[in-house]
Amino acid sequence: MNTTFVVEDPSRARQALKDVEQRYARLLASVTDYVYTVTVAQGRAVTTSHGPGCEAVTGYTSAEFDADPFLWYRMICSEDRPVVTTQAERVLKGEVPPPLEHRIIHKDGRLCWIRNTPVPHKDESGRPIAYDGLVSDITERKRAELALRQSQERLALVIEGSSDGVWDWDLVSKEVYFSTRWKSMLGYADHEVDDHFSAWERLVHPDDRERAQARLGAYLSGQTSTYELEHRLRHKDGSYRWILARGVALRDPAGKPVRMAGSHVDLTARKQAEEQLTQAYAELSQHEAALKSALQELQTANEELQATQLQLIQAAKLESVGTLAAGVAHEVKNPLQTILMGLDYLAHNLPGGNDNLTLVLTDMRDAVNRANAIIRELLQLSGPRDFALKVEDLNSLVERSLWLIHSEIVASRITMVCKLDAELPRVRLDRSKMEQVFINLFINALQAMSQGGVLTVATRHGRFGEDRNLTGPAFAQFKPGDPVVMAEVQDTGGGIPEADLPKIFDPFFTTKPAGVGTGLGLSVVKKIMDLHGGAIDIRNNPLGGVLVTLILKAEPEKKL
């Protein structure tokens, strides 16, 4: 009987075939292993057959291997051939060498890694008669291994290169990996720090614990998006180091952190530097402030120095004039004596009744007296001759001085205003010298008011420094708060030109017309005030006229 297959639908049949081919191809593509078999006789390989999977792994078909017995050898990467050969020889001898991983060149030219596991078969006498080999494509695995190794090496390199500590915390098991550097940063050897979260907790400075836990908690719970913590950890030597911890967490799909890793940077040096900087800055600010104040003082001192210099120049002028004066005075007096005596003789011996003669003689005598007056004043400048200080009442001295020039005042048609302080403290002074001072000032005032006016004389007392006008180097002998007595002489004349005020005490400087006064008056007045340890101030009154202020130290009141 014949069996015939009837193909009802040829196209369906062809499709079915195609499907099967495709399935096979896919299956083949997913094959990574295949088996080869080697028959052995007398310790030598006789035949080799490669299973169908060899095409997927090597690219070559079984038929190609069959056709070329040395194909498999040529396929091996040349550098690996020695070890492969060695393995084969060992198997042929009857040994069971371990699996060998080596490289082959795929038919398409790619370099692939295979794992060759030989399994020998022996006869009853133990002689090898064949062996099977399981060949596995481990290219992917090798690639992964390589990548991993590279990654690990890179990590190790990076960790080493950064000199930072590294930590890797398993939040589930609470175990932590602390790098060697992490531990050595704190002075510990590897074995001296447990690989546990609690190890870190124990090392945290008590003052930082709360903050550290809060910061960590906030990050892990998702409140903050980054983790950065500056905190102190205890070094093995007992001191604390400032550490900057940074890290990042790995979260599961639910968002829960399962792992966290990061770095530790030793900030101690930086913190110290910061502190030093802050300190240095504070010191610098202090120095700056001190410098500024010193500069201010220097400027003030400079101004005072310049003022004092001017004063010294003036004093020197007076001094030189004074020294000159003593010599000149003596030299001039003798000729004056001759003239005076001569005038006496002439007066006695010239014919009388001649009015002109009498006038001439009188004029000559007046001239001698005037010259003598100048000499006298010049001598005043040369030194404190018979200068005797006694405690006196200034008011009575002022009144007496006014009385002494009473006739001049009356003749001048000036109005006198007298405001004497009833509670004026007493002062130490040389009566005759001070009278000279007041008379001088009064005469000056009268001469300034040739058309009439008001002469105001006042005395008052107070503490030095209250009057802002009366400060400066000219008052150096007074300290703020010193009890002082002041006398003021105010006229309503034309005042002194501002340009002339600095020269007012210069010997022979005068603003009076020629022939009026000697020009020595104010120099002598100043000299007398200096001898009294007092001061004199002359300025124009904004309301007109000149205001002269004399200042003397008040005598301390005697308590009964």
Next chain:
Amino acid sequence: MNNEKKRILVVDDEPSITRLLKLNLEQTGDYLVQTENSSKAALAAAGEFRPDLILLDVMMPDMNGGELAATFQASPVTKAVPIVFLTAAVTKEEVRVRRGLVGGLPFLAKPVNLHEVVGCLERHLGIPQSSALGSR
């Protein structure tokens, strides 16, 4: 007025001063004046002239008036003779304040007029002060 004129020795290194003092004093009729212009000459003259009073300048080149006065006072011939200093070295104020005595000795401060000189001489010669002199 005394019949006998008082003998005055005037010592000053300025000839004009001594000359005029002599003229003025002798003109009054009361005095006989000898003038010297150096300390040495004065010492010699004092012994011969036997003055009743010595009018002495202080500032003199060879020996100052103070030393000369001391020499006069040490000599038996002149130790009793009153000495009056006439000098530019003091001021009238100083003399007045000290009532005419400076360092215990009478002083006249230059420049003086005749009236002052005569008044001083009369005081120290023990003569009652006269107002016989007056300048015209």
